[in-house]
Amino acid sequence: MVGAVTIFAAAVLNATAPATAEVAGTYVSIGESSAAGPFFGRQLDPLGCFRSDRNYAHLTAEALGLTLRDASCSGAAINDMYVAQSLLFDAANIPQLDAVTEDATIVSVDIGINDYVAGGWSASALAPKLDALLDDIRARAPHATVFVMGKFQRLRAGGCFPRVPLPPDLAEQYYQGIQALNALLAERAAVHDAIFVDVYPASIGHDACAPEDIRWVEGVLPESPAQPMHTNEVGHYQEALLLIDAIRAHA
Template sequence: MTRITRTLLTAAVSAVLLTTSAAAVSAAPLPEVGRYVALGDSYTSGPLIPAQRWDPLGCGRSTNNYPSFVARALDPAKFTDISCGGAKTANMVSPQQVQFGGVNPAQFSALRENTDLVTLGIGGNDSDVFATLVGTCPGLRASDPHGNPCQRKYSPDGVDTMKAAVARTGDDVVTVLRGVHQRSPHAKVLVVGYPRIAPPSGYCPDVLPFADGDYAWLNSVEEALNAALARAVTTDGGSVYVDTYTPSLGHDACARGGAAWINGQYTNLFAALNYHPFRNGMEGIANVVLKHLK
């Protein structure tokens, strides 16, 4: 056999193995799940994504959020979505007052000893990080549209208070995970990170009205939050981190042609709350979660 023939044969065999491997991954069966519980905040609940549930209405819990898409794929015997917009890590063990006079029970109340699967999307509301970013930064753009006025505001004396806050959030998520394991000791637990809001480069002030220099800072804060969640999973040792930030590249709020997973500054009453996922964003996140389950 000549060297050229051996090279061609090796390449052909490698191609077959790679094709077989890819097919095996795509065809891998989903696990059988008896009881699935979804915990989380608004990036889990899906405010204003049709159709909204009424239990309670103030949670903004959609029948087309990512837990619902995951549940449809898994077809568990029992599916409980107790996620709620505005939830913090403290609301895992404490009831949450919501708009319109409703109360969402402590989210851990949905956990049972025989729960098989738990997804958890939490942390962005602790220390009011998310509300601060979207509530304050757009109003500072006019003062320095090409600079980074929001970063400067929240970095007095060179200390980034937002990143310090999300680092503390990671410690709280470790406590949450321990609570999940105590209540559902046999459950597979997935900690779902946050998808990308801003693009890695370029600007779209009509959609994301942040100062140009604050785009990179917004990304860095979100990356720090997701890193804190990943570290919490490592510290916990009994759960899995689901990265949605990387797969959402090209699906940020600036993406055009329906590619955006995240809404921009204007609330759409029939699609999504401002700065929150659209239905297609929830589908994208669900697909990432399902890949981890395979």
């Protein structure tokens, strides 16, 4: 199934790209595992980032003819935008903001879950970190259009035990947490004149509880290549389509 998805996704995305790209320039992608795309496609260096060559940033750049700098890395928190992130295999990822330079015309930011959970699921603790990050992106890339990526529905309300073997109270925390995080990301994007890419509505019903043939997010025991409770290759393809629409509308 995955191979067919890759071929189909490439064909459809290529078909969306005009003969002369509508959007010229350099696209920088920064963020956590939801941007990186662990465990499907070809995993790029540094290997500890588990960054796919078929994540939504790569698909978007391919469709629009953009030059891509993808600094995203699984496990990243906002602090890793500023300092090197230590990885497995004695490797490190660059401070992700090093990729954000004056020539950038598009920047996508896909961050927040790791900080949100580590901060006790507190939006108030995360907000000032997001504010500082968006200010720093603007200072480094003053001519860029900044896109703040929302988060997919990972689990529906109350979960679907035993299909996804998480107790209902934990599943509900996942559900409510994604809702709260998306609301915060949308709010801070608006304050900083960035575009919030609201991917959540399209993902409803494609969460880890959905049948395999329509699932965009894998469960605790993935049935398609993906990190547990993360977006699979089909989900990244769908997210690329949403980002492409946003870029064409705003960049």
